[in-house]
Amino acid sequence: MKESGFYGIVVNEFRHIFRDPQTLAILFLLPLVQIILFGYAMSTEIKSVPLEITDLDNSTASRALIRQFEGSSFFRLIPDAAGTSAGSLFQEERALAVITIQNGFARNLERTGRAGVDVIVDGSDGSRAQAVSQYITAVIRQYSATVRGNAVLFPVSLVPEYRYNPGLDSAYFFIPGLTALIIIMVSALLTSLTITGEKENGTFELIKLSPVKAEDVILGKVIPYLILSFIIGIFIVVCGRILFGVPVRGSVFLLGCFLLIYCLTGLSFGILISTLVNSRLSAMMLALLGTMMPTIFLSGFIFQLDSMPLLLRAFSWLVPAKYFLIIIRGIMLKGNTVGELRFYAAALCLFSILFLGLAIIRFRAYLIR
Amino acid sequence: MSDCGTVISIDHLVMKFGSFTAVNDISFSINKGEVFGFLGANGAGKTTTIKIICGLLKPTSGKVVVSGISVGNDPASVKRKIGYMSQKFSLYSELTPDSNLDFFGGIYGTARSRIGQEKKKLASELGVPDLSHIRTSSLPMGFRQRLALSCALLHDPDIIILDEPTSGVDPVGRREFWAEIIRLGREGRTILVTTHFMDEAEYCNRIAIMRSGQVLVLDTPDAVRKRYGTDSLNEAFIRAVESDGGGI
Numbered sequence: 146m147k148e149s150g151f152y153g154i155v156v157n158e159f160r161h162i163f164r165d166p167q168t169l170a171i172l173f174l175l176p177l178v179q180i181i182l183f184g185y186a187m188s189t190e191i192k193s194v195p196l197e198i199t200d201l202d203n204s205t206a207s208r209a210l211i212r213q214f215e216g217s218s219f220f221r222l223i224p225d226a227a228g229t230s231a232g233s234l235f236q237e238e239r240a241l242a243v244i245t246i247q248n249g250f251a252r253n254l255e256r257t258g259r260a261g262v263d264v265i266v267d268g269s270d271g272s273r274a275q276a277v278s279q280y281i282t283a284v285i286r287q288y289s290a291t292v293r294g295n296a297v298l299f300p301v302s303l304v305p306e307y308r309y310n311p312g313l314d315s316a317y318f319f320i321p322g323l324t325a326l327i328i329i330m331v332s333a334l335l336t337s338l339t340i341t342g343e344k345e346n347g348t349f350e351l352i353k354l355s356p357v358k359a360e361d362v363i364l365g366k367v368i369p370y371l372i373l374s375f376i377i378g379i380f381i382v383v384c385g386r387i388l389f390g391v392p393v394r395g396s397v398f399l400l401g402c403f404l405l406i407y408c409l410t411g412l413s414f415g416i417l418i419s420t421l422v423n424s425r426l427s428a429m430m431l432a433l434l435g436t437m438m439p440t441i442f443l444s445g446f447i448f449q450l451d452s453m454p455l456l457l458r459a460f461s462w463l464v465p466a467k468y469f470l471i472i473i474r475g476i477m478l479k480g481n482t483v484g485e486l487r488f489y490a491a492a493l494c495l496f497s498i499l500f501l502g503l504a505i506i507r508f509r510a511y512l513i514r
Numbered sequence: 515m516s517d518c519g520t521v522i523s524i525d526h527l528v529m530k531f532g533s534f535t536a537v538n539d540i541s542f543s544i545n546k547g548e549v550f551g552f553l554g555a556n557g558a559g560k561t562t563t564i565k566i567i568c569g570l571l572k573p574t575s576g577k578v579v580v581s582g583i584s585v586g587n588d589p590a591s592v593k594r595k596i597g598y599m600s601q602k603f604s605l606y607s608e609l610t611p612d613s614n615l616d617f618f619g620g621i622y623g624t625a626r627s628r629i630g631q632e633k634k635k636l637a638s639e640l641g642v643p644d645l646s647h648i649r650t651s652s653l654p655m656g657f658r659q660r661l662a663l664s665c666a667l668l669h670d671p672d673i674i675i676l677d678e679p680t681s682g683v684d685p686v687g688r689r690e691f692w693a694e695i696i697r698l699g700r701e702g703r704t705i706l707v708t709t710h711f712m713d714e715a716e717y718c719n720r721i722a723i724m725r726s727g728q729v730l731v732l733d734t735p736d737a738v739r740k741r742y743g744t745d746s747l748n749e750a751f752i753r754a755v756e757s758d759g760g761g762i
Contacts, residue, residue: 153620157606160613347604351665354568355621356593512570512589 150357154365158339162369172373176327176381183319184389193221194277197229197240204251206292210262213288214244219280235267242266242277254292309394309478320385321473322446324378325466328404329436332374332411333418337432339366340419340508349511359508363501367412374408375401382477395476399483403476406493407469411436413500414465420507440466468492521546521673521704522567527576529562529727536562538727539576544706546672549699551718551735552708555755558724560708564675567706569593581672594622597671599662599679607651611636611661614650615668622669632664656687663694674698676707680714692717712748723754730754 162169198214200207214220223240231243245263253260264281268274310317340362343349352362382400385391393400418431442448443457444466450458461467468489475481483490522544529537537559544550552560565571567578569589578585580592605614612633619629637645640657650658659679666674676695680688688711696717699705707718715721715735722732731738731754735747742750 150621150623153617156620157609157613157617160609161606164608346607347600347602348606350570350600350602351598351604351618352621353570354593354596354598355618356590357621 150355151361151365154357154362155368158366158369161339162373172331172377173380175331176323176377177384179323179327180320180381180384180388183323184316192218194219194242194280195223195240196220197223197226197231197234197243199227199243199245201248202246202250206251206254206260207246209291210246210250210285210288213284213291217280217284220284231265235269240267241273242281244281314389314391316385316389316391317478320381320389320391321470321477322444324381324385324404324473325407325444325470326437326440326446327381328374328378328408329411329414329440329466329469330433331377332370332408333415333432333436334429335370335374336367336412336415337418337428338415338425339370340416341422341425341428344423345425353511359505359512363416363505363508367409367416367501370412371405371408374412375405378404378408391477393477394480395482399486400473400476403469403472403486403490403493406490406497407465407472409497410465410469410493410500413497413504417500417504417507420504420511436466439464443467444470446470465493465496519546520544521548521581522706523579524563524567525577525579527563527566527578528574529559529566529571530574535727537566537573540724540727540729541576542722542729542732544704546704547699547702548720549695549705549707549718551715551721552706552724553710553715553721553751554708554724559727560724561677562727563724564677564706564708568596568598568675594669595672597666597669597674598677599659599666599675600677605650605658605662605665607649607658609650610648611645611650611653613646614661614665618665619668624668624670628670629668632668636661636664654687656683656691659683659687659691660694663691667698672703674703674705676705678708678710680709680711688714712746712751715747715751723751725755730757 196214198211200211211222215222223234226234226239229239231240234240234243243265245265247261247263250260250262262285264278266274266278266281340349343352379401382393386393414435415428415432418428418435422428422431440446443450443461443464445461446466450461450467453461472481472486472489472493475486520543524543525541527537527540528535540559540563552563554560562571566573567580567585569585569592572586581595583591583595585592606617609617615629615633615636618624619626619632633645637643639660640653642648650661653661663676663679674695680691683691692714695705695707699719707714709715718735720732720734721738723730723738731741733741738754739745739747739750742753744750744753
């Protein structure tokens with residue numbers, strides 16, 4: 146008798162999920178579209194930056210330097226810009242950087258072994274400007290090496306090795322981040338609509354009239370969506386693998402376990418919302434705002450937490466996605482194991498228990514007032 | 515229909531919402547097998563009283579005992595004894611009738627065989643082979659009310675509470691619905707029904723007319739008519755709620 150109430154709720158919720166194949170399809174299409182948008186449109190790598198080089202020296206050496214830039218896939222020399230000032234080139238968005246090779250470049254190089262070029266970069270987008278100047282430095286360094294015949298121009302040469310993501314592929318960064326974002330959003334949304342939906346239809350009255358226990362209703366509604374959001378999570382990781390070759394270096398089983406806990410956190414948050422408000426619309430707003438904003442700004446997905454003011458960093462400890470991001474980046478890219486991640490997983494469990502507990506207490510208040 | 519013992523007893527029940535008194539010190543009892551009509555204008559306190567009987571609201575003071583169990587002490591046990599059908603149509607309209615029966619059977623822990631039996635019975639009433647491919651929302655109103663009643667009766671309750679069960683149902687549907695209610699009363703079930711239709715009130719063994727949270731009159735339809743000196747129950751109702759008798 147006791148289990149049957151719970152079973153009834155679970156079966157009913159599954160029927161609601163499968164009754165509407167269109168919504169189900171959207172649940173899978175949405176992450177796919179986001180992955181593709183992030184992957185192809187929002188690529189953070191820089192390719193064919195428009196560049197203007199003014200050659201006032203016009204020597205063999207300066208032309209060799211220009212050829213070095215021409216040969217690089219990072220840069221594209223813009224035509225017909227001779228004599229236009231850097232300011233107006235930036236204003237018109239025709240160039241992102243202007244290099245001027247001063248008169249006497251070849252002579253100085255010949256006599257002293259040293260020569261400078263003037264570089265002006267459009268700094269309106271800070272991170273882009275930084276990347277552009279790094280690429281310019283790299284090309285000039287290559288040129289220097291050819292001039293001095295591999296002699297040591299820079300006494301200490303720097304050849305960084307990027308561990309875990311040798312090619313600095315942006316997919317490695319956004320696939321784990323997107324998984325964290327989409328899962329918390331979708332799972333909170335799914336459950337936030339369940340009880341509010343019943344309140345709107347009037348079926349909630351009948352549940353209140355039945356002898357079903359609060360915990361049976363709450364858990365009975367969470368479990369079907371736990372399975373659904375888990376499958377969506379796996380789907381995103383598989384898409385990342387197939388479309389962008391993002392690996393899972395650690396244990397797939399471990400990733401699955403932690404993904405399940407993270408889904409539960411999102412679902413618990415959603416069901417708590419569902420017990421707090423009375424309309425589907427306000428539940429939807431709360432679920433989306435309450436998960437999307439903190440996850441984008443305070444999880445470390447896009448913005449570096451280390452460089453934030455203390456107050457925001459402190460607040461970030463309340464964002465479940467922060468913990469999952471450490472877990473999923475750890476397992477997918479670094480091959481982390483349980484030992485390194487157990488604290489973060491425990492935090493997610495704590496969030497889930499807290500949200501579920503509050504939801505059950507809140508639901509009980511409906512039953513006997 | 516005879517007095518076979520009290521099933522619902524209401525003793526000095528008061529329900530206040532802030533400064534508003536929805537139920538103002540009412541006392542009465544309903545006997546086993548009785549069809550008891552609850553009449554009154556909107557806001558008279560009928561729905562509040564029903565919610566207290568069902569264990570959905572905790573009264574400000576007073577006591578309700580259902581089948582010997584105090585609602586305040588053990589609402590879960592009382593809920594098992596009551597089958598409730600609301601004025602507002604509240605089934606899962608986007609699911610099939612079969613799924614609705616499965617759900618309400620499920621939350622009350624009803625045996626699967628009993629649920630299957632009910633599915634067959636309803637399908638034959640509608641004249642279709644089965645009810646697993648139709649959306650509940652596409653059924654005619656009268657049949658949806660019939661389905662709601664089936665859902666409310668799946669756990670075989672001793673007490674059936676119907677809150678304006680026939681609003682929006684055509685006259686033929688209403689008559690069939692009441693034939694079912696009377697049959698249920700004959701089976702020994704106790705029925706508490708609220709209604710705005712005076713012809714339906716005629717079917718009741720006893721009626722109570724409520725106004726401003728108080729019971730103005732409680733008697734058989736015949737006695738109520740006699741008391742207000744009219745042949746029409748409708749007229750008696752109007753005279754009762756417009757009189758000062760029983761007022762504060």
